[in-house]
Amino acid sequence: MLALAALPLGVRVTVLEPDEHAPARLCARHLHAPYTDPAALNELAACDAVTLEFENVPVEALAALQDRVPVRPGGALLARSKHRAHEKRALQGAGATTAPFEAIEADTDLPGALARVGGRGILKTSELGYDGKGQARVNSDAELRAAWENLGRVPCVLEGLVSFEREVSLAVARTPAGQVAFGPLVENVHRDGILRSSVFPAQVPDGTEARARELARAVADAWALEGLITLEFFQLPGGDLIVNEVAPRVHNSGHLTQDGGGVSQFEAQVRAVLNLPLSDWRPLHPTAMVNVVGVDGPDGSPLTPDWAAIDALDGTRVHLYHKAHRHGRKVGHVNLVAPDPGTLRARLASLEPLIP
Incomplete structure (x- = not known):
């Protein structure tokens, strides 16, 4: 999805991914090799910049690229965000509250x-x-x-454990020149530890989004961000925010920005990484996202969404990842757009039962 967002900007993408069936191979040049493969890293070093789509990348891979090509976000930020204790201490150091x-x-x-x-x-x-x-x-x-x-x-x-009213997330991007921009505040619902749905606009107390932006900017500045990160929050009764964790990349909850009008989170990351002009990105219309996760039925066969009924719903758009089925694996998502928040919630209630 990053590669697809880059193409209209005149940017070609090369992807280093050990999986021979990497979905990005369909729209980008695929280097099929381990993340630490020297020859593959040499090819990445010839690019204008390198960014992350996945945090479980060895820090050694980014260290091998250091001083050879801009890596945004960089290895120090990745090392911090992929280790929960280091991340929480760094969040507190930036002025954020954690559990x-x-x-x-x-x-x-x-x-x-x-x-x-x-x-x-x-x-x-x-x-x-x-x-x-x-x-x-x-x-x-x-x-x-x-x-x-x-x-x-x-x-x-x-x-x-923290007693909270809802989970929300917000992305922040920062260019090497120091320009900062924000994504929308999105409300999230999880099921079995996996994000089930995201909704914009979030139903939060007044001032919550402004506080989320304040915290996101503080973290971006303290961590010397170049690129894009996403902060996940617990919203407490009354509106206070606790940072749960940080993803050093575009986030599943931001996928709804693809279809609500305006710039998507993927274009925002590309722009930040390449130091292109950047502005806040958010849907122009109320928008929701429901994940499509691999689910096995009682007999072990995959349960399939009711695609015909999904396509018949007003405002839906399907995004499938070309991944093989595996129980618990995210294999796609459905975005939903509506003219107003009430209609969006009603359509979402019709959509969710159609996806196992």
């Missing part, structure tokens, strides 16, 4: 940790976990120890 947390890296870190975060929490691997993977909810010291054993005794972060 209470404890780093769990050895047996000696377990005693008293749950009490220090409020008595209930979620243990998450410090690296590699996403879409609900690599985490477990814990309510006692015994559950915490068992969860750490089950996660392989790897470095983890124990986050205290």
